[in-house]
Amino acid sequence: MARFFKKSMSKTPGxxxxxxxxxxxxxxxxxxxxxxxxxxxxxVEQVVDDIEDVxxxxxxPTNTWINIGGVHEIDTVExxxxxxxxxxxxxxxxxxxxxxxxxxxxxxxxxxxxxxLFFDEETDRVRSEQISLVLGKxxxxxxxxxxxxxxxxxxxxxxxxRGRIRQSGCDYLAYALLDAIVDHYFVVLGxxxxxxxxxxxxxxxxxxxxxxxxxxxxxxxxxxxxxxxxPLREVLASLERNGSGLVEESTAVFLRDVYDHTxxxxxxxxxxxxxxxxxxxxxxxxxxxxxxxxxKLLTLVATIFIPITFIAGIYGMNFKxxxxxxxxxxxxxCLGLMATVVGAMLAYFRNKGWL
Numbered sequence: 001m002a003r004f005f006k007k008s009m010s011k012t013p014g015x016x017x018x019x020x021x022x023x024x025x026x027x028x029x030x031x032x033x034x035x036x037x038x039x040x041x042x043x044v045e046q047v048v049d050d051i052e053d054v055x056x057x058x059x060x061p062t063n064t065w066i067n068i069g070g071v072h073e074i075d076t077v078e079x080x081x082x083x084x085x086x087x088x089x090x091x092x093x094x095x096x097x098x099x100x101x102x103x104x105x106x107x108x109x110x111x112x113x114x115x116x117l118f119f120d121e122e123t124d125r126v127r128s129e130q131i132s133l134v135l136g137k138x139x140x141x142x143x144x145x146x147x148x149x150x151x152x153x154x155x156x157x158x159x160x161x162r163g164r165i166r167q168s169g170c171d172y173l174a175y176a177l178l179d180a181i182v183d184h185y186f187v188v189l190g191x192x193x194x195x196x197x198x199x200x201x202x203x204x205x206x207x208x209x210x211x212x213x214x215x216x217x218x219x220x221x222x223x224x225x226x227x228x229x230x231p232l233r234e235v236l237a238s239l240e241r242n243g244s245g246l247v248e249e250s251t252a253v254f255l256r257d258v259y260d261h262t263x264x265x266x267x268x269x270x271x272x273x274x275x276x277x278x279x280x281x282x283x284x285x286x287x288x289x290x291x292x293x294x295x296k297l298l299t300l301v302a303t304i305f306i307p308i309t310f311i312a313g314i315y316g317m318n319f320k321x322x323x324x325x326x327x328x329x330x331x332x333x334c335l336g337l338m339a340t341v342v343g344a345m346l347a348y349f350r351n352k353g354w355l
Contacts (some may be wrong), residue, residue, distance in 0.1 A: 017089060022072045024097030024130075024145060031076050032069035032147040037062050038158055040166050045159070051076045055083050057139075063170050064139040069147035071095050071132075077143070084109075084141065086134060094143050097130040101231035103238045109136040110246050112174065112235060114181050115228045116150060119191040124214075126188060126221055128228050131181065133174055135246055140170040142177065150184040151177055171247045175254045178236070182258050185229060185265045189272070192221065196275060207283050215280050222273045229269070232262050300354065304345055308338040 035054045037044040039062040048054055057064040071077055071094055081091045090111045093099050104111040112133040117126050131149070134141040154176045157165050165176055196218065202211050236259040240252045247255070315324070315334060324330040349355045 017092070020074045020078060020088075020091055020095050022074060022095045022097075024072075024095075027070060027072045027146060029070065029146070031071075031073045032067075033076075034067045034069075036065045036067075036155070036158060038065075038166060039063060043159065043166075051079050054080075058083065061138070063173060065142070065170070065173055066139070067142045067144070067149075067151075069144045069149075071097065071143050071145060080141065084134065084136065084139065086141075090134065094132045097145050099130055099132075101228075101235050103235045103242075105242065105244055107244065109134050110174075110239075110242070110244065112178075112239070114178060114232060114235065116144075116181055117185060117188050117225070117228060119188045121191070124195055124217070124221075126224055126228075128224075131177075133177065135170060135174045137246065138170060140173050140177075150180050154180055168251070169248065171251045172254070174247075175251050175258065179254070179258050179261075182232070182261045182265065185262075186268075188225070189265065189268050192218070192272060196272060196279075199279060203279055203282055203286070207286050212280070212283050215276055215283065219273065219276045219280070222269055222276065226266065226269050226273075229262065229265055233259065233266070236262060296354070300349060304342055307341045307345070311338055311341070 032047070033049070033051055033054065034047045035045070035057055037057045037060060042062070044057075046053075051068070054064075054066050057066070066080070068076065068080070074095065077091055077095055080086070081088070085108065087106055090104070090106065093111070093113065099113045101115060102113050110133075112135065114131050114133070116129045116131050118129070119125075120127055129145045132143040134143075154165070154173075157163050157176070165172060199211065199214060199218065236255055239247055240255045240259065242252075311334060315322070324333070327333075346355070
């Protein structure tokens, strides 16, 4: 539950705005830096060790995509911030990985935050990673928490000149990255759909307390998914309406399509939440029915024993003058009477459909 209730203050209070302090999971691995510089005719792709090696691409008349896999090295973020004239508040948000999806207009660049989601099959949980995009004239900077993303398809389209990405600007590249992020949401939802189907079968066959626990966990994951994805709607709507000139009108049409996909994802999440709520109600109904069956059986047993206990109680009294006590067949008559009463009651219960 820690990821649902993060501390409201994630860094030392009292620091001036723009102070760069990494907030997030502690990492020690090296930052992975890659650059793809392209236009319709040429393509340059490099993996570098020092962020300064990519600065030469800034003033080229091509489209430059610089990807930084890891924001825990503050020096790297500061250097690229100075070179590309990025506002200190933007740099502060980049290294604080607890941001919600948003878009901010700084006139000469747009700052976009989204959440990349991955499904962990071992724990049946969602892992969320912040992706920060800085879209400027002729360049796009992407900052990830760690190396590894969902952009392999975009890279292949650039390398092989698929679609219109090589003929378009960096705004179209930003759209392509956001589209890849949203498309991967459907992959995550598909994995959850498989788990929900398994739970439904288990609920129908032999539900246990473990079934109830898993249903509750799935509901929490749906809430977590919704919190991560919901703000992205406004981000895409703002980008579509953006008047800064950094997003072409031709790209806005594609952003509208991503917006529609985001709505579909949110509707699927809501549908899954309704299904899980229904499954939880069904589980409680099954448990209640089982308890009712147990209570019904115990009630029938108790009802059967009431009259024969009454008969045994009568002949257990210590009165001296009871005619049946000295009769030779009295004991067998008493047992026969008890058996007759039990048989009659069983027949009556069966006739009523209680057995």
